[in-house]
Amino acid sequence: MTMSLGPYASFIVTSYAAAALVVAILIGWIVLDYRSQTRRLRELDRSGITRRSGRSAMDRP
Amino acid sequence: MTALSALIRRDIRIALRVGGGALIGVLFFLTVVVLMPFAVGPDLALLSRLGPAILWLGALLASLLTLDRLFMADHEDGSLDLITMSRTPLELACAAKALAHWLAAGLPLIVATPVLGLLLNLDMVATGAVALTLLAGTPALTFTGMIGAALAVTLHRGGLLMAVLVLPLSIPVLIFGVAASQAVIVGPMSFGAPFSILCALSLVSLVIGPFAAAASLRHGLD
Amino acid sequence: MTALSALIRRDIRIALRVGGGALIGVLFFLTVVVLMPFAVGPDLALLSRLGPAILWLGALLASLLTLDRLFMADHEDGSLDLITMSRTPLELACAAKALAHWLAAGLPLIVATPVLGLLLNLDMVATGAVALTLLAGTPALTFTGMIGAALAVTLHRGGLLMAVLVLPLSIPVLIFGVAASQAVIVGPMSFGAPFSILCALSLVSLVIGPFAAAASLRHGLD
Amino acid sequence: MTLIDLANPTRFLALTTRVLPWLAAATVILLAIGLYQSALAPDDYLQGATVKIMFIHVPNAWLSMFVWGVMSIASLGTLVWRHPLADVAAKAAAPIGAAFTFLALLTGSLWGRPMWGTYWEWDARLTSVLILFLMYLGLMALWRAVEDPSRAARAAAVLTLVGAINLPIIKFSVDWWNTLHQPASVMRMGGSSLDKSFLIPLLVMAIAFTLLFVTLHLAAMRNEILRRRVRSLQMMQASRIAFSSEMGAGSRHDNASKEIGAA
Amino acid sequence: MQLSGRGVICVRGGREVFAGLDFEAASGEAVAVVGRNGSGKTSLLRLIAGLLIPAGGTIALDGGDAELTLPEQCHYLGHRDALKPALSVAENLSFWADFLGGERLDAHESLATVGLDHATHLPAAFLSAGQRRRLSLARLLTVRRPVWLLDEPTTALDVAGQDMFGALMRDHLARGGLIIAATHMALGIESRELRIGAVA
Amino acid sequence: MQLSGRGVICVRGGREVFAGLDFEAASGEAVAVVGRNGSGKTSLLRLIAGLLIPAGGTIALDGGDAELTLPEQCHYLGHRDALKPALSVAENLSFWADFLGGERLDAHESLATVGLDHATHLPAAFLSAGQRRRLSLARLLTVRRPVWLLDEPTTALDVAGQDMFGALMRDHLARGGLIIAATHMALGIESRELRIGAVA
């Protein structure tokens, strides 16, 4: 299936591509951030710091 | 009432003795105005077309230059603690401080407009229009800028961060101020519409500014 | 040397933390640039003609917004006493402080110029020219501004004297900076002449600034 | 699970872990449907194929405002109830909102070039969206610049609420001033004036993007909670060291009972 | 009149400074808050003054003016003295008198009491540390407030100044006022001690 | 080493504060400057530190490092503590150590001595009044200077802090340093008194 996008194809494609790119950046940022935070929590956990309740810093119910 | 007028008188007195509120704005204006011919070349028609924009930019920047210490100085010497504790509602005290700032720093700009208008090749009517829009619009600049000044205290941060937070809020004021003056100078739009929006903006900021500033100060206590 | 580099590192660190960092500086210039079309109107040709002036005004403003507290903050918390007493010559300490200020407030603007040039519709050559003039000229703004900052401490006065003394000194810098950039963009003058004057101004201020500031601080002791 | 439970960060983490995969799956499916339908949508008789930009532009434009709305509600939570989860919600939303606003501006100008013959025009709608974008950036700068998150939260909340005034201006700017930009055609009094063949894909895309926002927001909130947990644990570590050396002043209590991460 | 706190919790910068603090002070009574550096004395005064918000517990004044909040009935004398260097001694004092409002004394008289009547026209920038402190004290005299919250009030005062200040406090208590003072030294008047934090 | 002043005249704001003041202090000796508020104690310290210029008379240090001026051999501890709220405790201290230069001690060690080693990474904005004072004291320890000029040094220190500071001063004197301290209270060490102005 081919679409005919007319004389402004580049504009349309750029729009969709930009949207995809920005959303991908957002997702990438969130995933990387999650990784680094959990890694730091694990490090703290290993160094023996626990939360007040005595549970490990990492445990997620 | 005595409390508020005491606050206003004190702030104006300090501004005149220390900050030189009046002169800094006027001088800043002058710099901006002197600079323009070099930027756009010796084209008098163009200069007078840009006149209102230049004056408005000057006003905006001059108020930024002095506004960021509006609450910070009082915070640093402990006055703000006493003002917060006092029987005067904090919103009113904030409004009084902003009013004092406008009187010391905004009003001189308006007074100086006719002189600067001459330098920018504006005719009498145009100068009058710019002065009028400044009179109607600069309170909005002060009262929105006040929010940034209060945030500066809350955040322990001044300078550029404050400017970055406040400038977007002042863009509408700038747009309508310049639009109203341009309407008089080149037409064809009416002066009334943008001017009344400008007045509306000032009135809205007169209400929102003190409340937002007081809220920010209250929540930033420590 | 350690003493001076410690001073520079401290001042930059404080500027980045309190001012909000280089990013905020860039954001500030972005806002100033975005502001212009609102004031001047949406005329791209005019905008690119005004471009250098706008960037130069941004630079002036960013240095003015922060410069007046260059020595005042150190004076108020007593650091200046210790700096004066130390084994480092006061002239060098002043120069170090000004350098730190330029690195924190002036350099980000120059780095951001290419991006801002795009928004102002400047082409590559023009953007390069503006960046070059800023690189050559902003030190002069900082180092003359420093004199005003020192006088502000001596005279227990901030804004007013700062403005009265510094703005006139910085007007030539602005004029030659804008003129040099304009020469590249619209011609027909040569770029070399105003640019070399600009460099000369910077060099002169690099020498005079620290001496004048240190003298003013020494005589203002109390 | 009641609202009170939700307010507890640990419960919140548990909930998001359970819900996020489903949300992500739903987003992907709806996006696929929306993209397929918009590919099939006919050309507009006036705008030609460029109308396809609408399916990206309009959802992003709506979301740019919606996200600020979410942040405003969270700000009320911060100021009125002083709830730490509200801080987290507001902080996590800002970059996502900025991204959507950026896309609305970008796709708008890409659409503007064929339609109006210019990428950018200083008209009221465009200008107010640009201001929205600058305010998003300002908020992000504020969050980054301030160490103490609860202090930053309160300041950001005030600024967010003040900035909310911009929302009605964006929404109604096309009605108040006659501008280049399209007046409302989907969400307006008296029903939509848009043809079904455009309306349905548009609505699907809008729902898909909203789901995308919810997914990203919950994930970002989770990150933020973890970040604060790390911070409070690090502070705890610092004061542990203090106790072992046992000297001088300072609080001897285990710290941060109010710190969200310590919950 | 009775000022009382129940189970007050103070959190600063994310760290708990003290928790579960109970205290009370009645009319005519002075409470000296003592404790190590950083134990939270200043924080307690700021909590009472409404300048910090307690993370838990309540602070209330019974028998005061029902129309006014607690902070509105307090004088707070902190480390920072709320003086403007650019204004003269008289201007500084009369500003606070006008701004704080309520029942008040003649400004010149209170300047005489604190020993600054010869310096009324001097800018506050010219004052020595002890003179600045005296000027702050004059504020407490000029405007009447039943509750005085004093943070290390005798700092920088010379011996004569400390005596003068002791007399002022006794006067205030005799008129039914109450005083909460954070201090590391003897307060110079009879007072009950409130210890915060572990014993040093 | 011997610090001496001869006929020192001090004029501030156009008014003569004191005139014809003679004083001296030798190695291992502490001088307590006493006098009423506004008598000129702070002014005297600032004259010695080179922060004020005497309107008459001379101040000289004999037997010190001949290559250095008097102020360069002094530590000055004033009312204002030269701390930057935005920097951490450790950053504040290490800046002054680097900037002042000369012979010096490990920064962490002196923080431990003043009881701030648990707070090295806290921003100075978070410190209580006494903790700020302790941080200023750490500066005196980290960088060695023979002459200490102290302006009401025990302000805001708790009892333990005052003891700690007394020990530090004795240490400094034992190493051959000399101390000039303006104070309204007992200094906590043996000292000679220098009275300025009329007797209170």
Ligand code: HEM
């Ligand atoms: C940078 C430029 C643009 C910006 C910032 C912008 C912004 C917006 C915003 C904020 C909305 C949502 C308004 C609402 O919900 O009432 C919107 C909707 C819309 N925009 Fe744009 N726009 C831009 C350019 C364009 C262009 C060039 C077109 C087409 C010619 C266009 C067509 C539309 C349409 C059809 C809607 C939907 C209106 C409705 O149904 O309510 N926009 N735009």
Ligand SMILES: Nc1ncnc2c1ncn2[C@@H]1O[C@H](COP(=O)(O)OP(=O)(O)OP(=O)(O)O)[C@@H](O)[C@H]1O
């Ligand atoms: N910056 C100044 N300009 C003019 N005069 C000043 C200045 N600072 C202080 N003075 C005056 O000089 C005199 C001495 O001040 P100084 O600060 O030396 O007193 P002090 O003995 O330290 O008093 P205190 O015990 O209150 O600290 C005072 O009368 C004061 O008014």
Ligand SMILES: Nc1ncnc2c1ncn2[C@@H]1O[C@H](COP(=O)(O)OP(=O)(O)OP(=O)(O)O)[C@@H](O)[C@H]1O
């Ligand atoms: N602005 C602030 N932000 C965060 N923490 C703070 C702040 N001010 C003080 N603290 C912390 O709170 C604790 C109590 O401080 P506070 O000033 O109440 O002590 P204090 O008892 O008055 O001490 P001092 O005797 O030294 O005056 C200290 O550990 C201090 O580090």
Ligand SMILES: [Mg+2]
């Ligand atoms: Mg204290």
Ligand SMILES: [Mg+2]
């Ligand atoms: Mg003194």
